[in-house]
Amino acid sequence: MKIAVCIKQVPTREWQPRLTDDKRWVRDQDTSYEMNEPDAYALEEALRLREKHGGEVVVCSAGPARVASVIREALARGADRALHVEAEELAASDARMLADALAPAMAEEAFDLVLTGLQSDDQGHAQLGVVLAERLNIPHSTIIMEVQVDGGTLRVKRELEGGWFQHVSMALPALLTIQSGINQLRYATLKGIMGAKKKEIRKVALPAGLQPSQVVLGLSLPTKSKQTQMIAGSPAEAAKELVRRLREEARVL
Secondary structure, eight states, X not given: OEEEEEOOEEEOTTSOOOXXXXXXXXXXXXXXXXXXXXXXXXXXXXXXXXXXXXXXXXXXXXXXGGGHHHHHHHHHHTOOEEEXXXXXXXXXXXXXXXXXXXXXXXXXXXXXXXXXXXXXXXXXXXXXXXXXXXXXXXXXXXXXXXXXXXXXXXXXXEEOGGGOEEEEEEESSXXXXXXXXXXXXXXXOHHHHHHHTTSOEEEEOOOTTOOOSOOOOOOOOOOOOOOOOOOOSOHHHHHHHHHHHHHHTSOOO
């Protein structure tokens, strides 16, 4: 199988963000970056499918030059080679623009299976995989918790709400968006890190004329506030009022 895995570089979760002067994105020079966690699970699933069915795993990413660090990390974990659409204007672009940037180069590769993480930790729209499948003109399925390949057919398990699951069969080629927790992540070994230096990263130019369909108008940091309300009356009356507020105002019951 020829499997593509789309990965994204995002700010680390532990990092305290600092905004640019126009408050439309984070300050790149002050930011620590890492591989998007859902994409790491997609990469692991691709590696397991390769181990079971043979073939190769190709990492695909779009973004500025700094994205090379997470591409190398993916290669160190076991991916065979990589494809990088390198352009500074993709640093904070929307899902449609990223999909349009990746689709032409990925279409040339004619992948049997494309995996992405369910969503990105920075924007969280969960749209890249869906839009990319449309650009590649292949079927897709989302929120995948299990993948089985039988010849030219996929059987997948989707996570629904309320503890329900859905089983779907589909033909290859196809695209899946992978849910975090589908597997146990592996980490790069010293041998893998050394070997990654020799693996190919094919750089691809950004297709001409691409423009974002969404623009970030502003970002703001979460505000922290505390507000204490005292409930008067007897213990029984206070308990009754507390239950009412939790049910009608907080809506947690």
